[in-house]
Amino acid sequence: MNAITIQRGFRVFDFTPRIGSLIEMDAAALASGRHAAEIMDLLERRGVVVFHGLHLNDEQQLAISRTLGEIVPLRDKGLLPITLDKKVDAFAAEYLNGSFLWHFDGASDDIPPRAAILNAKKLSASGGQTEFCNSYAAWEELPASVKTSIEKLRVVHSVEAAQRHVKPSPSDEDLRRWRRHEPKVHPLVWTHKTGRKSLALGCTASHIEGMEPDEGRKLLAALTEWATMPRFVYRHEWGPGDLLIWDNTGTLHRVMPYDADSGRLMTRTTLVGGEPLL
Ligand SMILES: [Fe+2]
Numbered sequence: 529m530n531a532i533t534i535q536r537g538f539r540v541f542d543f544t545p546r547i548g549s550l551i552e553m554d555a556a557a558l559a560s561g562r563h564a565a566e567i568m569d570l571l572e573r574r575g576v577v578v579f580h581g582l583h584l585n586d587e588q589q590l591a592i593s594r595t596l597g598e599i600v601p602l603r604d605k606g607l608l609p610i611t612l613d614k615k616v617d618a619f620a621a622e623y624l625n626g627s628f629l630w631h632f633d634g635a636s637d638d639i640p641p642r643a644a645i646l647n648a649k650k651l652s653a654s655g656g657q658t659e660f661c662n663s664y665a666a667w668e669e670l671p672a673s674v675k676t677s678i679e680k681l682r683v684v685h686s687v688e689a690a691q692r693h694v695k696p697s698p699s700d701e702d703l704r705r706w707r708r709h710e711p712k713v714h715p716l717v718w719t720h721k722t723g724r725k726s727l728a729l730g731c732t733a734s735h736i737e738g739m740e741p742d743e744g745r746k747l748l749a750a751l752t753e754w755a756t757m758p759r760f761v762y763r764h765e766w767g768p769g770d771l772l773i774w775d776n777t778g779t780l781h782r783v784m785p786y787d788a789d790s791g792r793l794m795t796r797t798t799l800v801g802g803e804p805l806l
Contacts, residue, residue, distance in 0.1 A: 535563075535566055535570075536563070536566065537557070537563070538551060538552055538553045538557070538563065539551075539552040540552070540570065542574070543578075543762050544759075544761075544762050545759075546575075546662045546665045546759060546760055547574060547575040547576060547660060547661065547662040547665070547760065547761065547762040547779070548574060548575065548576045548577075548578070548660065548762030548764070549570060549574040549576070549577050549578070550577075550578050550579075550580065551567065551570070551577050551578070551579055553579060554582070555582050555584060555588055555592075558579065558582070558592050558595075558771075559588060559591050559592050559595065560595075561595030564595045564596050567596065567773075568596060568597075568643075571643060571773055571774075571775045572722075572775055572778065575660055575662045575664075575762070575774065575775050575778055575779040576660045576762055576764070576772065576773070576774045576775070576779065577772070577773050578764060578770060578771070578772045578773075579770065579771040579772075580767055580769075580770055581767055581768060581769045581770060582647075582769050582770070582771045583768070583769030584647050584769070584771060586605075586607055586795060589607065589645065589647045589771075589795060589797060590605060590606065590607065590797065592645070592771075593606070593645050593797040593799065596643070596645070596773070596799060597642055597643070597799035597800060598799065598800040599797050599798065599799065599800070600641060600797075600798040600799070600800055602798060606797050606798070607795050607796070607797060608795070608796045608797070608798070609793060609794075609795060609796075610624065610646070610793070610794040610795070610796050611791075611792060611793045611794070612624060612786075612788035612790075612792070613788070613789075613791065613793070616793065624783075625691065625694040625695075626690035626691060626693070626694065626731055626732070627781075627782065627783050628694075628782060628783055628784075628785060629690065629693055629694075629730070629731035629782055630661070630729070630730050630731060630752055630755075630756055630780045630781070630782045631690065631730035631731045631732055631780060631781070631782065632663075632728065632730055632776050632777075632779070632780055632781070633776050633798070634776070634801065635685040635712065635714070635728075635730060635732035635733075636685060636686065636687055636709045636710070636711070636712050636732065637712070637801075638712070638804050639800075639801040639802070639803065639804050640776055640777065640801050640805070641776045641798045641799060641800065641801045642775075642776060642777060642799040642800060642801045642802060643773055643774060643775055643776055643777075643798075643799040644773070644774055644776055644796055644797070644798045644799070645771065645772070645773045645796065645797045645798070645799070646658070646771070646772045646773075646774075646794045646795075646796050647769075647770075647771050647794060647795045647796070647797075648766045648767070648768065648769060648770045648771075648772075648794055649793040649794060649795055650791050650792060650793040651766050651767075651768060651790075651792060652786035652787055652790035652791070652792040653787075653790060654786065654787070655784050655785050655786035655787070655790075656766060656783060656784060656785075656786035656790070656792050657763050657764060657765050657766065657783070657784045658763070658764045658766070658772070658781060658782070658783050658784070659756075659761055659762070659763045659764070659781065659782050659783075659784065660761065660762050660763075660764070660774055660779045660780070660781045661755050661756045661760040661761045661762075661779060661780050661781075662760050662778065662779060663726040663727045663728070663729070663755055663760075663778055663779055663780055664724055664725070664726045664778045665760050666726070666727050666751075666754060666755035666756075666760050667717060667725050667726050667727045668725075670754070675717075678716055678717065678747070678751070679716075679717050680715075681715070681716040681717075681736050681737070681739070682713050682714065682715055682716065682736070682737040682738075683713070683714055683715070683716050683728065683729075683733045683734075683735070683736055683737070683748070684711050684712070684713050684733070684734045684735050684736075684737060685711060685712050685713075685714055685730075685732040685733055685734065686706075686709065686711035686712070686732060686734050687706045687707075687709040687732070688703070688706040688707060688709075688711075688734070689731065689732055689733060689734035690730075690731040690732045691706050693731050711734065713737060714728050714805040715728065715805055715806065716728060716729075716736070716751075718777070718805045718806070719806055720777065720778075720803060721802075721803050724778075726777070726778050727751060727755050728805055729748060729751055729752045729755055729780060730752070730780050733748050735748075736748065752780075755780065756780065763784075776801070777801065777803070
């Protein structure tokens, strides 16, 4: 770890120069909400923040999440189980297929979630690390000529595009289910309220408007390869009870493969977004 920053009452260690920080804080201090603004500020600057070994129960996770923002009302009070175990969540297997590929959440929404909070309940014996790349840094470090050539492009995102990576020969029923979600067109370069810009890429990106489809896909693939180079990436090796928050508006993420029978279980809360892609 590179730097130690002493914030008001807590220490922060940067995992890499561009993304990922460890915050040293116990569950009580986190739940008090008194550091919420600083945590959200760190999240915007660092993309991912991690709290080691908190071992939170569901109520604690919900309470902490509420100090950071409004929770998206998914499932039971906003807690979503993340598991490949169909006995826990039959819906999960297909939904999670796309999570093994780089993406940001809510690409089919007008306003993607602000952030997501993952609480490690049970880990897999191997695999299951989560990787994040800083899509602000990926934009900022592009050559100026590339920035100029891509800045005005618009990308069509769809559930179908993501699922086709996993299942290239879908059935009619698969297509019907995927196409219930309307495709959404977003700018390739997201200009945020702060004025900062990030690359909005990922497996949901189907093609580029007004560009020959294969040419558009090649460009999207090349930009994704750029944005996910090691210098922009933080890989989280989960420890028992870790809590991790990622900024869904300034990062892409993916999970490394793990055994569906491993029992791996995360609980997730999601914070409502505040800005459309402009
Ligand atoms: Fe995701």
